Amino acid sequence: MKLTSITLRLVKAPLKRPFTTHLETVTEREVIVVEARDQDGGIGYGEAVPFSSPWYTEETVKTCFHMLEDFLIPKTLAFDLTHPNQLAGLWSGIRRNAMAKSALEQAIWDLYAKQEGIYLGKLFGGERTEVDAGVVVASDHIEDALRQIEEGLAVGYRRYKIKINPANDTEYLTQIRRAYPDIPLMVDANSAYSLSDVPHLQKLDDFQLMMIEQPLGHDDIVEHAILQKQLRTPICLDESINSYHDAKSALMLKSCGVITIKMAKVGGWSQAVKIHDLCVEQDIPLWCGGMIEFGISRAHNLALATLKGFTIPGDISSSSRYWEHDIIEPEVIVKNGVIKVPDKPGIGFGIREKRLDELTSYRIVYK
Template identity: 65%
Template sequence: MKIQSISMQIICSDLKIPFQTHLETVKKREAIVIKVTDTDGLIGYGEAVPFSSPWYTEETIKSCYHILKDFIIPKILQNRLQHPKDLAEIWKGIRRNAMAKSGMEQAVWDLYAKQQGIYIGKLFGGERSKVAAGVVIATPVISDAIRQIEEYKKDGYKRFKIKISPRHDLEMLDEIRKAHPDIALLADANSAYSLHDADHIKRLDQYGLAMIEQPLGHDDIVEHSFLQKQIKTPICLDESISSFHDAKSALLIGSCQIINIKMARVGGWKEAVEIHDLCLENGVPVWVGGMIEFGISRAHNIALASLAGFTIPGDLSSSSKYWEQDIIEPEVIVSDGLVDVPERSGIGFSVHEKNLDKLTIYSEIFTL
């Protein structure tokens, strides 16, 4: 692929609205922007999106940067990468660290797509020209949640995800259903319950939820299979699906009826597409999950969502939901609940380098 250099920029920006779960409240968002440049000056862009603290996964911005700088980048430069598919072999001695791998894999596949003059989604069989968008409501204040739903309904969002916990779930869902009885509503628990709460979780069946996401342990597959047999609401697994093997295991024992595929969580394009293909073969719906990303990661997610199996609206909200100004142009816009899939080569968006530099708090470049 004639890679000349690899650079990393840590960026940071305030969120327009705090993102609140029972585990953490995110007010500022950091990410690592990765640029892979070839000898012709083409640049592939990726975005590594761990949080600043390890509340969602064990990775953090600092640990991710360390793995990229001290292990992944040297291996890529030393091995003189020929094709993105070779990455799995190059870093097979690096266990887990999915978000570091995802950010790098995004950048390498983006560069390769630009070298081939093709939109990145089409490299993996993407076929949609528009993808359906859902939105996350992350506040424990019921009146704020209802107000946000009303605002996002005006933009035509197709699906609304509410963060819940045992402290307020019934009251929250009851009030939302009174105000909006017909919306496609799902509840994301971020592992707030245990199997001992099964009787309580059964009470959520009355709200006609499209799914309940990750109700039990963040790394659990087995207990979810017991819970799914006791409730009518489909279980969607998120945090506990970190690989193709996890997804295969979950389907074998009936742990869920739906899977949320986050490219960052599973380690990049290769693993995400393999999980998608597995679910498509088994008739299991999938959707693209979000990580409060900046525009580069969001662009990769849009491309992923163009694949045939993504039949449920994903976390693909407009750039303006989180940011005063995004780092891509044009910014992502949701219109009538849909996002246009670009046609240009690579991720299909340009990176706004001035905006990127404004948000940069640290950067380094690495060459052969």
Template identity: 55%
Template sequence: MKLHTVILHHIKMKLKTPFVNSLETVKDRDLIVVEAIDQDGVSGFGEGVAFTTPWYTEETLTTSWHMLKDIMIPELKKHVFNHPSEVTKHLSGIRRNTMAKYAIEGAVWDLYAKREKISLAHALGGTSKRIKAGVAVGASSPDQMLDEIEQRVSEGYERIKIKIKPSQDIQIISAIRKQFPTLDLMADANSAYRLDDTAKLQRLDEYDLLMIEQPLGSDDIVDHASLQKKLSTPICLDESITSYDDVRRALQLQSCKIINIKPGRVGGLAVSKDIHDLCVQKQIPVWCGGMLESGIGRAHNIALASLPGFTIPGDISASSRYWEKDIITPEVTVDNGYISVPEGPGIGFDIDHHELSRLTLTTETL
């Protein structure tokens, strides 16, 4: 397998409703769609999930585009591949830039699976035929959040993630628990707290949360270890985990009890699978986080979440949760709380090229 042509598409998709967290309000989602075409004309699709500003990580859409166009794709076009995992090896000399790496690596995985006439889930070693759907609810007024949770529960979602911060945590969690006493509920802090807030975070223990995600610094695993010792609520690490070694160190320090795997954040599907395998070995539950992806990125997440260690519903929801119209057909749907894992070749969805073209701001062919 050899890359012949790679096309980069900068697309902008309007969210149905703004997505609010403690750091940013996202109204429109800019993404990079990567189309990798081999010597036989077979196409694979990946997605670059960096945001336009560096609020989540230091990587942005502009830096990802540069790394893909000027460094990563020219390097990968020099090589012949037997397996997509070789992408990671060929890009190992490039530090970080994990979302750019995932964008091209994901396209190569899709291309490989299509050439082999197998599903991406099968190529990764997935075993589940369907996965449980979870959904994230952005920060807003308590009444609005309760109304949205009511709607999502009625749609079949079995796990709800809410955004919290020091000015909005106990109040909203208490209200949710009063209305939904048995709901699988997790709270995502996006690094909004400090170790000095330990006493306040301990108050969350009484609400039987599934987990609290990334309460402390985005690059921290040491203070999280101190905090976890004082909480019965499991801590889940997100932004702190950018590599396999981050996971290994965090587990050694007992910084958390759960790991969120986002392939864009850790540098690809191959690294994600390695992290999954380590966590299965260490009996640490994992789940697949979301990055407000289009259907292409969502399809990759579905395939990844079909691996056996993904026992907690991830941030994988229906296309209609975020978009009036997605760029894949058929769109991702939720049926009684579950999403079916496609069995067709590659990601298992077709690209709506008309919609992709309509949403594209810039293209570049390499």
């Protein structure tokens, strides 16, 4: 699969509504779109989804662009690549920088699947023809949170995730359970608690939650194991899972009962599938996480979620939840709580070139 060029684009658009956690409020999203082109003019697409500041991970849009431009792309174009499986070894001397690696790997896997004439998910054994969709509710105001849940119910989302912190958790959950006693509900703490909060966290057991996502430190595995022993509600690890090794260590320590895989955060398709296979082997429920992304990353996540281990609805919402107009066609649509999986080669979606150009602030081609 001879690569002839790789293009980077900085793409930016405002969100339709602010996305608020105790760490940050996001009103505008900037990403890097990666295009890998072959000798026949075929193009594969990936999306780097760090934030503009390092509030979620240490990677940012600027650091990611730097790693792609100065290290990953030169190594890749100088190598006689025959299969995407070679990328992990090729990049082994570059530590971490998972989101940069994921974006370029996504583009090359998409290109390879198009060359093979197969839907990307099927390359890795994905069999689902539709994927259950969950939605994230992130707001500073309970009235707005309740309104977002009501909007989600109208679409039929199969799972609802509420952003919480120690200042609002029991109030939010009490009001939500009063209004919606039976909805599939989970919470995401984004590392807002510590082990000193165990008595407080134990109160959340009364709300019949599917899971509590990342209650403790963003890089912790050990303390989560201590906490999990004291809760009835399963802990889900997200920020702590940045590699196969992290997932393996967390399962060895019994730090969680659920894992979410964010392809961008673990370094791309190869690592994501290895973690998936490990969790299937150990009977650990999985769901696919999201990063407030545009349609290219969303399409890759949808393909990943077709694998059999993803038994819990993931954070794969409709394109229209965040964007007036997405950069893919057709847009991702949730109907009656599910997303139909495309059957076209690669990611299965086309690119709205005009829309992509409108949102592109900078573009550079490497040959």
